[in-house]
Amino acid sequence: MSASTVPPLPTLARDAHIHHVMQALSQIPAGMISLDSSRMLIIFYCVSTLDLLGALEEKTTPAQRDVWRTWIWEQYVAGPFGTAFKPGTSMNDSTPHLITTYAALLSLAALRDDFSRLNRPGVLAFLRACQKSDGSFASTPPVAHNTPQYTLADADMRNVYCAFCICSLLGEPAWRGIDVEKAVEFIGRCRTYEGGYGQLPGCEAQGGTTYLAIACLRMAPLRHSPEPEPRLSAQARAHTEHWLVHNQDAASGGFRGRTGKPPDSCYCFWAGAALQILEAQDKIDAHALTSFIAHCQFAYGGIAKAPGGFPDPYHTYLALAAAALYTTHLPPTSRVYASAAGWTLAPFDALLSGGAA
Template identity: 50%
Template sequence: MLPTILPPLSKGSHATHCKRCLSGLPSSQVDVDPAKLALSFYCLGSLDVSGELENRTRDWEREQWREWIWSQQTHGHYGTGFRASSYMTAKYSAEGYSDHDNPQIIMTYTALLSLSTLRDNFSRLDRKGLLKFLRSCQNTDGSFSSEPLGGDSDLRTTFCAFAISTMLDDWSGVDVTSALQFIRSCRTYEGGYGQSPFGEALGGTTYCALAALRLANQLDPLSVQDRQKTIRWLVQNQASNGGFRGRTNKDADACYCFWCGASLHILDAGDLVDKAAMSSFIASCQFKYGGIAKIPGEHPDPYHTYLSLAAVALLPSNPPEGSSWALHPLDPLLNATYQTSSWARAHIPASKVDDDDALGDAGI
């Protein structure tokens, strides 16, 4: 049980903050405007995990958001994916994309989960084009670029490729063997994983590595010693104030409560999180008008709001129904509520849609 001195989790205020950000960003957040699709995922995810999506939004709003997300699906020579936003309107190149609107692998991952959160039927998803897009993003070292023509290439994009393949229930767009080799090459002496080979261990990319390995059913080959080393590094990253830091000897940040906490959960060591201390830290990061900040006293944003709520949703022994700290259970592998991840796994694969269509044609 959470200690009685813990202040309430202001789910309603946080939901209001995220819904407001879906319409327009405060001045402190305009720098993330070019990544609107990811921003939408954090806002919708916060509403979903807090159980406020249907309470705080109307049918026409959810339909409007679905239509906007589908308008970001782009097709071209390198396949089909989702771009970050529609803010660019450059002319289309010979490859079929505009000069600035290439599909992006992280945005594609967030688009699929956002549409699942909104319970779309995915009748408009170009699945074959999406597989081609994944193949176009994979590099010779097994890693994935964020875009077919280049961009960031690290464990974040590798995780997204594995998550998309899982949701499609089709791994033909990925050279799994070389991708696994790239993941293993990012492991550090501490037991964490860096963004790329020889990089410093980071909480976020450690989550990406472990989740990707689990999605590919490759986590068990980790030796007992390696597993214990990773668990020890993650546990040591919980600071004295209850929050988690993303790097050794750095300050705690609310988002790492999820990245490190979810990593421990994937390793079946979630009970090692100091639940009361972490909850207290997250409570101290709440903004009085709604939203959760990276540290106490900072301005809130949808990114830290969602990941803080997601971290609480993963804690063992969730509070009883009715408690302000009771949230919808979270699937740590896809980073969405179990209801949403189940919807994605049921409706995104082509075979599932074909079966549903056949039943419909038969009048069932």
């Protein structure tokens, strides 16, 4: 699409989106209605959405932010496996969890916590306890598996991504605490003939897990043998780029998660962020992507997976994150339209802030 013919973008419904995530945050911690392990992720999506919209300090009080920080730290526990965050306060939520720990640390970072209460060696011990002999990570350490609801079956790409993000957050020495080469080999086994990555070896390639794999390969410290070696060959990288680019739907501008599926706003992030990490962001139509996201906005706030759908904090966060990554790559004319329509978002870290698909 040439810049001179692009249609104007619908306005970013900033206040309505703020309302949508504040509504979800108001359930935590006082509500405690839906006691499920995704609660920490919901806090992460909501707080990070406010951050992207530049609204965290403007729309929340120091007392509110303090309540959220306090609730997150209340989930921080120590055990024989080290220290980590558990999903919540009920009995079923009492085992610390890798994805929860990732979401807790990123939420605390967004809430400008100083991490003075974090026991770094304890978190590293937890990561080490979660790593399996095939290099993958389980969400809970085997030592904690004394209750039937926890199994090692959930060792997958999401957990590898969360472990790698936590190592990045903890700093360089953390990488020496896990077996990076084994984890990278596991990621390699999840690669498919299409050039994308599946959740486990033998699974179909999917946009979300492809992002997780590409982000992990970028975060992993380089292997020196004897020169630093890139984690992906030029050929493998071109193949992955091609598959990701090909998943942009020509008609709507949105991205499909898998070959043959309908476009979905969260995949605008997964594919879009993976392409940014691969430095191939100029290979897609950024205006069409932003326009698709703008049309996924729900009339009363929040963003849905597709135009006309109902919103949720997950799609709201990921769609805005994709917009933050691509509004800075728009051609000049559409950049003018985008800023006139309010599509100005905070700078965004494509590597660490993906959440877990």
